[in-house]
Amino acid sequence: MPFEIAEIKSYLPAFGNELLAEIAAAGSIMEVPEGKEILREGQYIKTVPIVLLGLVKVFTRTEEKELLLYYIGSAQSCIMSFSAGLTNSPSRIFAITEEPTTLLLLPAAKLNKWIKQYPALNELFYQQYNLRYTEMLNTINSLLFERMDHRLHNYPQEKSKLKGEKILNLRHKEIAAELGTAREVITRVLKKLEQEGKIRHRPGGIEII
Amino acid sequence: MPFEIAEIKSYLPAFGNELLAEIAAAGSIMEVPEGKEILREGQYIKTVPIVLLGLVKVFTRTEEKELLLYYIGSAQSCIMSFSAGLTNSPSRIFAITEEPTTLLLLPAAKLNKWIKQYPALNELFYQQYNLRYTEMLNTINSLLFERMDHRLHNYPQEKSKLKGEKILNLRHKEIAAELGTAREVITRVLKKLEQEGKIRHRPGGIEII
DNA sequence: CTGAACAGGTGACCATAGTCACCGCATTTC
DNA sequence: GAAATGCGGTGACTATGGTCACCTGTTCAG
DSSP: OOOOHHHHHHHOTTSOHHHHHHHHHHOEEEEEOTTOEEEOTTOOOSEEEEEEESOEEEEEEOSSOEEEEEEEOTTEEOHHHHHHHHHTOOOSSEEEESSOEEEEEEEHHHHHHHHHHOHHHHHHHHHHHHHHHHHHHHHHHHHHHOOHHHHHHHHHHHHHHHHTOSEEOOOHHHHHHHHTSOHHHHHHHHHHHHHTTSEEEETTEEEEO | OOOOHHHHHHHOTTSOHHHHHHHHHHOEEEEEOTTOEEEOTTOOOSEEEEEEESOEEEEEEOSSOEEEEEEEOTTEEOHHHHHHHHHTOOOSSEEEESSOEEEEEEEHHHHHHHHHHOHHHHHHHHHHHHHHHHHHHHHHHHHHHOOHHHHHHHHHHHHHHHHTOSEEOOOHHHHHHHHTSOHHHHHHHHHHHHHTTSEEEETTEEEEO
């Protein structure tokens, strides 16, 4: 898909003109609808995506269970693709769009050269590694130190911030997947949280108090 | 502590002479005995360590519980210090030497300049981020998908590889801390594993079968 | 209009692992 | 030699959350 350099620059203002010209020549833009899997386990990476607009969620999973690792928002990138692309190894996670998303795709083959040449790009990936490292640490801590009710109480607050909505319309099944547990557990704990007055059921979803 | 450029080069052969000269001028070497805490939560970082020789383990913890995240071995670095040093934010983890360890300390203030200037250093940190990302993902997966007996069976195998010893002499309490559980649980599960013939008690420690 | 599919609610049960309260044994310290 | 300390072992109990079976209500396609 052809695109304007100016458009990319509006999302990634730190990128210099020379880098943008290279990206325009070798990269591409992809529009992805909501709920589409854009990366799966075992997949080898040819292009590394940067999210320009939208929201992508990143999961780890086995046959029976899955767990949300983090969200990739606007002007953020996918470290797993980057790392898998550079080292030519398969992905260990899967990623799915949570909103309609516009991706900027960078060819993995050029990245090694680009990150050496353009500090702005280098910095972006360092920032992303930092961010994901922190988020994974948070995930580990919450898995290890917190009980379900606590995790379930924090979860919609995070999500609410991320999506800018006060009332969240979520399937119990989806929450269960993101927290790595079962649907019945969510129903049960949600009821308990409502009794404790921490959450309220509303037409259209759940409100956090 | 003064030191020889040649000595550092023997541990980090990818580093060029110019970088080594800068490190010799601004960095320092520190010898740390076994069992010493070298980084704690909340601490701000002035120097980023690279392990030349020895073994450092990195933990997350609360008052009641802790969990091993990963080991930092020879020619590896501590991403948490690096990230905390660059962004001037406090450490979220703590690190302790498991063996007598020689550290090369790089001043955080110079790092930002150095990583732009010396691709070898830049590459080292990318590699480390990749490595830790993978290890944290493994940790998450094992916390989420595996039961204690499985985790406790894998654990000494990893450790055995890392330390090059076939028979491991470990306190149950130490194993418990690394796996984020209680001492009694380790005793119990270890007994079960021995009954299943997966492990054997030996004078001097535990042998994995 | 009807039936399938899906969301969610619920009770009963169970397995895992965390907790508590002890013991015995060996080693170190005074 | 006595006391203190640390390690490991153990039985009993409990809490958390995962599983199963089943039910109700809603929506939507045919």
